[in-house]
Amino acid sequence: xxxxxxxxxxxxxxxxxxxxxxxxxxxxxxxxxxxxxxxxxxxxxxxxxxxxxxxxxxxxxxxxxxxxxxxxxxxxxxxxxxxxxxxxxxxxxxxxxxxxxxxxxxxxxxxxxxxxxxxxxxxxxxxxxxxxxxxxxxxxxxxxxxxxxxxxxxxxxxxxxxxxxxxxxxxxxxxxxxxxxxxxxxxxxxxxxxxxxxxxxxxxxxxxxxxxxxxxxxxxxxxxxxxxxxxxxxxxxxxxxxxxxxxxxxxx
Amino acid sequence: xxxxxxxxxxxxxxxxxxxxxxxxxxxxxxxxxxxxxxxxxxxxxxxxxxxxxxxxxxxxxxxxxxxxxxxxxxxxxxxxxxxxxxxxxxxxxxxxxxxxxxxxxxxxxxxxxxxxxxxxxxxxxxxxxxxxxxxxxxxxxxxxxxxxxxxxxxxxxxxxxxxxxxxxxxxxxxxxxxxxxxxxxxxxxxxxxxxxxxxxxxxxxxxxxxxxxxxxxxxxxxxxxxxxxxxxxxxxxxxxxxxxxxxxxxxx
Numbered sequence: 175x176x177x178x179x180x181x182x183x184x185x186x187x188x189x190x191x192x193x194x195x196x197x198x199x200x201x202x203x204x205x206x207x208x209x210x211x212x213x214x215x216x217x218x219x220x221x222x223x224x225x226x227x228x229x230x231x232x233x234x235x236x237x238x239x240x241x242x243x244x245x246x247x248x249x250x251x252x253x254x255x256x257x258x259x260x261x262x263x264x265x266x267x268x269x270x271x272x273x274x275x276x277x278x279x280x281x282x283x284x285x286x287x288x289x290x291x292x293x294x295x296x297x298x299x300x301x302x303x304x305x306x307x308x309x310x311x312x313x314x315x316x317x318x319x320x321x322x323x324x325x326x327x328x329x330x331x332x333x334x335x336x337x338x339x340x341x342x343x344x345x346x347x348x349x350x351x352x353x354x355x356x357x358x359x360x361x362x363x364x365x366x367x368x369x370x371x372x373x374x375x376x377x378x379x380x381x382x383x384x385x386x387x388x389x390x391x392x393x394x395x396x397x398x399x400x401x402x403x404x405x406x407x408x409x410x411x412x413x414x415x416x417x418x419x420x421x422x423x424x425x426x
Numbered sequence: 427x428x429x430x431x432x433x434x435x436x437x438x439x440x441x442x443x444x445x446x447x448x449x450x451x452x453x454x455x456x457x458x459x460x461x462x463x464x465x466x467x468x469x470x471x472x473x474x475x476x477x478x479x480x481x482x483x484x485x486x487x488x489x490x491x492x493x494x495x496x497x498x499x500x501x502x503x504x505x506x507x508x509x510x511x512x513x514x515x516x517x518x519x520x521x522x523x524x525x526x527x528x529x530x531x532x533x534x535x536x537x538x539x540x541x542x543x544x545x546x547x548x549x550x551x552x553x554x555x556x557x558x559x560x561x562x563x564x565x566x567x568x569x570x571x572x573x574x575x576x577x578x579x580x581x582x583x584x585x586x587x588x589x590x591x592x593x594x595x596x597x598x599x600x601x602x603x604x605x606x607x608x609x610x611x612x613x614x615x616x617x618x619x620x621x622x623x624x625x626x627x628x629x630x631x632x633x634x635x636x637x638x639x640x641x642x643x644x645x646x647x648x649x650x651x652x653x654x655x656x657x658x659x660x661x662x663x664x665x666x667x668x669x670x671x672x673x674x675x676x677x678x
Contacts, residue, residue, distance in 0.1 A: 378658050
């Protein structure tokens with residue numbers, strides 16, 4: 175294991191030069207794409223939505239992954255869907271009423287499981303054994319598992335972050351550290367990628383981790399295309415998107 | 427009229443110093459809050475949603491305005507709602523199915539009209555006279571009118587941008603200039619505020635203009651509170667959020 179010290183690099187640069195470093199390539203080491211991803215069919219990304227789900231943590235990564243369809247050329251893009259426990263209407267934290275595509279009973283097998291934060295991510299949802307069991311089973315079967323904001327609490331409670339470095343919403347990091355003291359919580363980063371898991375601070379930063387995943391899966395050109403449609407410069411200038419990428423099998 | 431040359435300032439600073447200037451207060455002049463906003467009831471912001479509406483352009487400003495309820499203290503916050511032409515289910519461009527709160531027939535009077543971009547903003551929606559008529563009437567009655575991305579085409583076609591400076595999605599600015607040559611299109615800015623109208627480039631930049639409106643209405647402290655919940659630093663460091671603010675009645 176090796177942790178890429180992007181945050182330290184950015185901090186040192188700021189100390190030395192008092193401003194952001196000039197743009198020059200991606201701000202992290204590239205991790206090879208998982209070998210088991212299919213190439214002959216679209217990747218399926220499923221977003222778990224429950225009552226109280228936060229709009230931004232759902233929509234930001236949803237848009238990034240969905241927009242790949244316009245940029246991957248001959249390669250299969252990412253298809254997206256929403257899944258609620260019972261398949262019935264969900265009301266977001268901010269009051270948007272969303273009709274999901276599936277319930278737990280008929281959700282398809284996912285390549286990418288995404289868990290946005292919800293109002294109950296730190297309490298009510300953690301007591302919902304049906305929910306945690308579905309996240310555990312679906313996450314185990316997926317190639318990637320992503321959380322935004324306090325969705326990390328749900329992933330952690332479902333055992334998806336065991337042995338991983340991870341992050342969550344800054345204001346809830348102390349609570350996360352108390353609740354899951356065995357996990358390697360990383361602070362002051364937009365997101366953490368460790369193995370098959372990607373965890374994000376959330377909020378408006380929810381775009382970052384999804385852009386990173388697109389770059390990881392399809393390369394910088396496709397990510398830049400997706401970013402162009404959402405006015406997100408790609409690659410980001412070094413220092414602008416602090417992240418921790420744990421490179422598997424790198425020794426150390 | 428006076429245009430605050432924020433873009434020029436930022437560009438000059440970058441040329442001179444090769445990096446972003448240090449953080450120091452807001453990046454634009456403050457414009458006094460419109461006198462006719464009520465103080466004894468919540469402000470009502472209505473988001474026009476049609477089939478093909480873009481998620482980010484809806485959700486980013488929706489979240490910013492809705493989250494004011496946690497930060498305005500004794501002052502009335504902003505209430506948000508969605509309005510579709512017939513009040514029936516809308517499917518977003520990315521495939522999210524949204525049940526709106528109102529249709530044109532029963533929508534309440536709005537203080538703030540928000541028009542996110544949709545797949546048909548540059549063609550189909552501009553031929554929909556019922557839609558344009560509703561935007562015209564509702565915008566005329568509102569204290570503020572905001573567009574995100576190509577929502578500016580709809581506002582312009584409904585006469586809401588007459589005599590105003592404005593902006594839209596970068597890739598569609600040439601088309602906007604050809605379609606509405608009499609309007610003062612501004613390029614290379616995140617948003618433009620001119621009188622009662624606020625127009626945004628859209629995409630992930632859709633947060634910027636909504637944060638600005640919250641600051642404009644409630645001040646920097648409330649905006650910083652809203653920003654904290656969505657991990658948007660506020661005030662933004664000068665140069666990070668180029669904008670044009672046309673100050674009414676400032677001579678020149």
